[in-house]
Amino acid sequence: MLPPDxxxxxxxxxxxxxxxxxxVRAHEGRQLKGRIVEVEAYHQDGDRAAHxxxxxxxxxxxxxxxxxxxxxxxxxxxxxxxxxxxxxDGVGAAVLIRALEPLEGIETMRxxxxxQIKTRDLTNGPAKCCxxxxxxxxxxxxxxxxxxxxxxxxxxxxxxxxxTSKRIGITKSTELPWRFYVKDNIFVSKHPQAIx
Numbered sequence: 530m531l532p533p534d535x536x537x538x539x540x541x542x543x544x545x546x547x548x549x550x551x552x553v554r555a556h557e558g559r560q561l562k563g564r565i566v567e568v569e570a571y572h573q574d575g576d577r578a579a580h581x582x583x584x585x586x587x588x589x590x591x592x593x594x595x596x597x598x599x600x601x602x603x604x605x606x607x608x609x610x611x612x613x614x615x616x617x618d619g620v621g622a623a624v625l626i627r628a629l630e631p632l633e634g635i636e637t638m639r640x641x642x643x644x645q646i647k648t649r650d651l652t653n654g655p656a657k658c659c660x661x662x663x664x665x666x667x668x669x670x671x672x673x674x675x676x677x678x679x680x681x682x683x684x685x686x687x688x689x690x691x692x693t694s695k696r697i698g699i700t701k702s703t704e705l706p707w708r709f710y711v712k713d714n715i716f717v718s719k720h721p722q723a724i725x
Contacts, residue, residue, distance in 0.1 A: 531680045536596035536673070540615045540622040544570040545709050547613060547624055548691050551632065551681045554662045559637050561662055563629030563652055564683060567710040567717045569696045571612070573621035577701035581621020591670045593621045599678065601659070601669040608656035609665050613673065613680075627697070627708070628653050630716040631661070638662070654718045689713055 531550065538546065547565050554561040573581035580589040580602065591600040592614055600612040600623045612623035629652040631638055638651045638661040652658045659665065664678075671678050692712045695703055697719055710717045 530674050531682060533597050533674065535680075536613065536615055537617065538615065540570045540572050540624060541707065543613070543615045544568050544624045544707065545691060547626075547680075548709055548711060549683055551683045552626070552629060552662065553679050553681055554634075554664070555677050556634075556637065556663045559634050561634035561637060562632040563658070563662070564632055565626060565628075566630050566714045567626075567628035568708070569625040569627055570707040570709075571623055571625065575702070576705060576707075578696065578699040578703075578705075579621065581623075585621065589621065592623050593619060594670070597673050599664075599668055599671045599673060601664060601666055603666060604656070609659040610655040611659055611662075611664050611668070625655055626658055627655050628710070628716050628718045629658050629661075630714065649715050653716050 547568050550565050552563050571579035573579055576582055581592050585593045591598055594614060595618040596615050598614045600614050601609055604610055610625060612625045615622045615624060631651050635648060639646060641663055642651055642661050652661050673680050689711045692710050693706050694708045695706055696708045
C-alpha cells in the first residue's frame with residue numbers, strides 16, 4: 530500500500546508516478562487488480578477542462594479535499610470515472626485513471642462488464658475501469674489506503690517507456706500535454722503520437 534505522502538506531489542509529477550502502480554479493489558470477497566497504464570492530469574489553475582476550474586461545488590468537493598482519496602463523477606448520464614486526488618487540502622487537482630492492465634480477478638471483471646468482452650477491452654477506458662472494478666458514485670471520497678480500495682507499488686516499467694500527449698475527449702484546454710501512458714501497451718485506450 531502506498532504511503533499517504535505519495536499523493537502530495539504536484540499533480541503532473543504524480544500523474545507520471547501513477548503509471549505502473551497497481552489498483553487493488555476488494556469486491557464481494559474477491560480481489561481485483563489492475564496496473565495503471567494511462568492517466569490524465571486535471572488542475573484548477575489554468576485548466577478549463579478541470580471540474581475544479583470554476584471553484585468548489587458539492588459535486589466536486591472531494592477534488593478539493595486532502596490528497597489520497599478517490600474522486601468519482603458521473604458523465605453522459607451513464608458512466609462513472611475515477612480520479613486520484615492530489616496536492617494539498619484546498620487545491621482542486623486530480624488524476625483521471627484512463628486505463629488499467631488487468632492482473633487479477635479477470636473473470637469477475639468480465640462478469641461486471643459482459644461475458645463476451647475480450648480481456649484487452651475490459652479496462653481500456655475510464656468508464657470501463659469503473660465498471661470492471663465496481664466503482665460508482667458511492668466510492669466518491671473513499672481513501673486510497675482503505676480496505677475496499679488501495680494502490681500498491683509494482684516493479685518499475687523496464688521495456689515500455691512512458692509517452693505524453695494531449696488529453697482525450699475534451700473541448701477546453703486541449704493544448705495541455707497532460708496525458709501519460711505506457712507506450713505499446715495493448716490496454717491503453719488510444720495510441721496517439723507522443724508529443725514529448
